[in-house]
Amino acid sequence: MSNPLGLAVLGLLVEAPMHPHAMAAALRDRGMDRVFKVTTGSLYDVVRALERAGWIEARETVRVGARPERTIYQHTAQGYREFVRWVDELVRVPAAEYPKFLSAVTYVGVLGPDGATEALRERADRVRALLDEIRTGHRAVLESGQVPRLFVVEAEYAVRMYEAELGWLEEIVDDIEAGRLAWPESEGEN
DSSP: OOHHHHHHHHHHHHHHOOHHHHHHHHHTTTTTTSOOOOHHHHHHHHHHHHTTSSSEEEEEEEETTTTTEEEEEEOOOOHHHHHHHHHHHHHSSSSOOOOOOHHHTTTTGGHHHHHHHHEEEEHHHHHHHHHHHHHHHHHHHHHHHSSSSGHHHHHHHHHHHHHHHHHHHHHHHHHHHOOOOOOOOTTTTO
């Protein structure tokens, strides 16, 4: 299993057995849908794949009122071991990641100084908004007392990453405006 959503499912099941609908709600409530791409279809596909692999198993099927039956899943012993191994590897070993923004920054010169400044400022504004949203959500989750800090430290990491990006964006914009970032003439300009 290499799907990051599988990691999220296994992580939630460490806390308590649950059905996929509750998993999706927990991921959204904690703002983890920024970390893991969560759709109903993809979540159920991952649950089925984990079950086929023997990493999770149905614990029980319940019906509440007129709602459809829901299957509650839990780890198997093998699944828990694999989850621990997977987390350990991901924490210990840096992996090459290919963010789209880094790809675009490689060619920011084609925007020209004014276009680059405008685009970078807009991104900085959006990063500030994301920072506010993550900080607010993280604080609300912690203040609710329903989830220990350990289960939402990824929000703290995201804040630090966005803070670093914001600092870099502001520095580059300042360098462009002050003329410290040389802009060669482009052959494509007429």
